[in-house]
Amino acid sequence: MHYSSLIPASLALCSLVSALNAPRQATNSTKYAVKTPPLTTPWTYLAGTNPWPQYPRPQLERPQWQSLNGIWTYQNASSLDAVNSPPYNQTLSNEVLIPSCLESGLSGLQGQYTIYSWLATSFSVPKTWAGNRTLLNFGAVDYEATVFVNGKNATFHRGGYFAFTVDVTEYLNTNGANELLVFVHDPTDSDPYVIPIGKQTLHPSHIFYTPCSGIWQSVWIESAPSDYITQLDIAAGMDGQINATVSSSGNASAAVQIAVIDRKTNKTVATHNGASNVQCTFSVPSVSLWSPDSPTLYDIAVTLGDDEISSYTGFRTISRGVVNGIERPLLNGEFIFQFGTLDQGFWPDGIYVPPNRDAMVFDLQTLKKLGFNMLRKHIKVESALYYQACDEMGLLIFQDMPALRPLQQHTLANCTVVTILPDAAQQAEFTRQLELLVVQQRNFPSIVTYIVYNEGWGQITTYYPEFGLTDIVKQLDPTRLVDSTSGWYDHGAGDFSVWCHVHDHGNMMYTYHAQDNHHYANPQCGSPFYSIASSPYDPSRIGIQGEFGGIGQNVSIEHLWNVQEAIDTINQTYEIDTTIEAWNYRGHRLLGELLDQVKMYSCSGGIWTQTTDVEGEVNGLLTYDRRVLRPDVAQWQADIQNLYTAASSRVNASMPAGSSGRL
Structure with a gap:
C-alpha cells in the first residue's frame, strides 16, 4: 500500500x-x-x-x-x-x-x-x-x-x-x-x-x-480573504453523523458550505449549508467506516465567502462498554485489542525532527508490518503530517500530554529533599496547554485516547488535579477516552483501570499506584495479581498494560549514540539480552504472558517499550539509527496476531445488554 x-x-x-x-x-x-x-x-x-x-x-x-x-x-x-x-x-x-x-x-x-x-x-x-x-x-x-x-x-x-x-x-x-x-x-x-x-x-x-x-x-x-476560516472542528461518527464548527475571523455568522467527498470516486456524497461560528450537524448516507484494518478517509471542502479550504475526516466512534462482563474500549461499537509501542519520536540527527517525511513514515510502516495497530505517542506532540500518516495507515494513537519536569528534586536549606512540582501559576499554564493539545488534535481520526499524566511527573498529590483536567478534556472532546494517570498516582479518574507500576530507574526502585499498569519486563494486565504496596485491577474501568517489555540488546558502536555518558547508562536498561536470539526468545515469552492475560483475565490492550532505541536506551524494536530491526518478523507477526485472535474469542456473537458503548 x-x-x-x-x-x-x-x-x-x-x-x-x-x-x-x-x-x-x-x-x-x-x-x-x-x-x-x-x-x-x-x-x-x-x-x-x-x-x-x-x-x-x-x-x-x-x-x-x-x-x-x-x-x-x-x-x-x-x-x-x-x-x-x-x-x-x-x-x-x-x-x-x-x-x-x-x-x-x-x-x-x-x-x-x-x-x-x-x-x-x-x-x-x-x-x-x-x-x-x-x-x-x-x-x-x-x-x-x-x-x-x-x-x-x-x-x-x-x-x-x-x-x-x-x-x-x-x-x-x-x-x-x-x-x-x-x-x-x-x-x-x-x-x-x-x-x-x-x-x-x-x-x-x-x-x-x-x-x-x-x-x-x-x-x-x-x-x-478579509473574512477567513480560522479553525475547522469535525467529528464524524459511525452512524454517518458529522458535527462541524467552522470558526471565522469575523464576529458575525456568515454562510458556510461543507461538502463531503468520497476519496475513491472523487464524488461528493453530501453537502450542508450552515453558518460560521456555530456547530452544525448533518448526516452522510452509507459511509465506509475508519478502522485499523480499513482506514477509509473522506475529503472535506469548506467554503466561507471567498475562502476555500480542504480537509478530511474518518467516520468512526470511540467508546467504552461492558462486553461479556468486562469493561472494554470499543471502536465502532466493537472491542478490538489495541496493541502498540511506546513511541518517543526522537531522532539522532534531528532530535525532535525527522530528517524528512520518508524517515517519519518508515517508523510507522515498520509498526504496521510487524502487526501493531496502535502506538502511544509518548509525552510529545508531532507535526500534523505525522497524524495524517497514522490516519492514512490505520494506526490508533494514545496521545500523551507532554510532561512537566520529571523525577527532579530540590534540596531545601534545611537539607530536606523535595520533588519539583508546579506552583499555582505553573499548574494553570499546564492546564492551558493541555487545552491547546486537545483543540489542536481532536480532528485526527487516529487519536483514540488522551493521557494527562505519565508516572506522576509533575502531578500534584496534595490534591487531585487529574479529576478537573479529565473533565476539561472530556468537555473539549467528548468523543475520546481519557487515561488520566498512566502510571503511579491514581485516585480513580478517567477510563482506565488501577493497579501497580514498578519502574526501575538505575539502582532506584519506585513502586506506586497506577491507573494503567507499567511493569517491566513482564505484563500484569487486568489480572488478579499485582505488585507490592499497590492496588488490584479495578473492573469498573478498562484494563490496559500501559508499558511493558523494555528488554534491551546491545549493539556495536556504529549503531549507538556515540556519547560516552549515554553509553555508560546502557546497563540501566530493564533487562539486557546478550544475543538477538535471546532477545527474540524473551520477546516471545513476554508476549505469551500477555496472551495468557488476554485469554484468562481482563486485559484490553498493551504498549510495548519501545519503537526505537533512544540515546542511552537500547530496548527498541529498531536501533536508534533505524538501520537494524531486532524482531524476528514472522515470530512477532504471529505473536501479535495471537493477541487479536484471543481478544476476539472473548466476544460472543451477541453482546450482553449494557455493552452498546458509553463514554
Whole structure:
C-alpha cells in the first residue's frame, strides 16, 4: 500500500513556487552544513536545504501558500532582556536550517544550552495576493516565541508543541522583501521553570534526552480573504453523523458550505449549508467506516465567502462498554485489542525532527508490518503530517500530554529533599496547554485516547488535579477516552483501570499506584495479581498494560549514540539480552504472558517499550539509527496476531445488554 499524502495539483504547484521563493541566504554568516551528529540515519544527508516541502496543515489547507522553510540565520542571545533590543536589518552570525532543533546536527549548529536565540529570514509576498490578508503560520516553536515583522512586534506565543497563526498584513511591505525575526526563549528544565518538556533535559541521562530548542516545525505564509476560516472542528461518527464548527475571523455568522467527498470516486456524497461560528450537524448516507484494518478517509471542502479550504475526516466512534462482563474500549461499537509501542519520536540527527517525511513514515510502516495497530505517542506532540500518516495507515494513537519536569528534586536549606512540582501559576499554564493539545488534535481520526499524566511527573498529590483536567478534556472532546494517570498516582479518574507500576530507574526502585499498569519486563494486565504496596485491577474501568517489555540488546558502536555518558547508562536498561536470539526468545515469552492475560483475565490492550532505541536506551524494536530491526518478523507477526485472535474469542456473537458503548 502506498501511504504518501494526497496533495492536489494546485498544492504541488505551490510547493514549486515555495522552492523558487525560498528564504534568503545571508552573505556574511557562517554557511550552513550538516554537523555530523553522534549517530546518523539513512536520511541524514538527504534532508537538503528545502526541508519538509509538504503543506504542513492537512486538515485546513489553502491553495495559495508559500513555505518559509529553508536556510535562515541564527545568533545566540545573552538573556531574556535581549528581546527588547532586536537586531533589525543585521546579518546574524550563523546560517541554520528551519525547521530543526538547534541542538541537532541537521540544524547546522548542534548547539548546547541554546536558551536564548534570534532567528531571521526574509520573504516576499506574491503580487497575486494583493487585496487579501497574509497569514504567518508556525507549526511549533520551543518554547516561547516573540515574532517581529519589519520591526514590529507581531505576536507572542508560549508552548513548545503547538501551532499558531498571526495575521501580518498590516506589517508588510507591499513591494519587496519583508524581514522576519523571531526571538526564542527555551528554558527546558533550568530553574525556576516548571513547564511541559516531555523527556527533554539540559542534562541527558538514560531515559531523559537531548532537548530541542527553536523553530522545530514548518513555517509558512498563506493568502486569505478579509473574512477567513480560522479553525475547522469535525467529528464524524459511525452512524454517518458529522458535527462541524467552522470558526471565522469575523464576529458575525456568515454562510458556510461543507461538502463531503468520497476519496475513491472523487464524488461528493453530501453537502450542508450552515453558518460560521456555530456547530452544525448533518448526516452522510452509507459511509465506509475508519478502522485499523480499513482506514477509509473522506475529503472535506469548506467554503466561507471567498475562502476555500480542504480537509478530511474518518467516520468512526470511540467508546467504552461492558462486553461479556468486562469493561472494554470499543471502536465502532466493537472491542478490538489495541496493541502498540511506546513511541518517543526522537531522532539522532534531528532530535525532535525527522530528517524528512520518508524517515517519519518508515517508523510507522515498520509498526504496521510487524502487526501493531496502535502506538502511544509518548509525552510529545508531532507535526500534523505525522497524524495524517497514522490516519492514512490505520494506526490508533494514545496521545500523551507532554510532561512537566520529571523525577527532579530540590534540596531545601534545611537539607530536606523535595520533588519539583508546579506552583499555582505553573499548574494553570499546564492546564492551558493541555487545552491547546486537545483543540489542536481532536480532528485526527487516529487519536483514540488522551493521557494527562505519565508516572506522576509533575502531578500534584496534595490534591487531585487529574479529576478537573479529565473533565476539561472530556468537555473539549467528548468523543475520546481519557487515561488520566498512566502510571503511579491514581485516585480513580478517567477510563482506565488501577493497579501497580514498578519502574526501575538505575539502582532506584519506585513502586506506586497506577491507573494503567507499567511493569517491566513482564505484563500484569487486568489480572488478579499485582505488585507490592499497590492496588488490584479495578473492573469498573478498562484494563490496559500501559508499558511493558523494555528488554534491551546491545549493539556495536556504529549503531549507538556515540556519547560516552549515554553509553555508560546502557546497563540501566530493564533487562539486557546478550544475543538477538535471546532477545527474540524473551520477546516471545513476554508476549505469551500477555496472551495468557488476554485469554484468562481482563486485559484490553498493551504498549510495548519501545519503537526505537533512544540515546542511552537500547530496548527498541529498531536501533536508534533505524538501520537494524531486532524482531524476528514472522515470530512477532504471529505473536501479535495471537493477541487479536484471543481478544476476539472473548466476544460472543451477541453482546450482553449494557455493552452498546458509553463514554
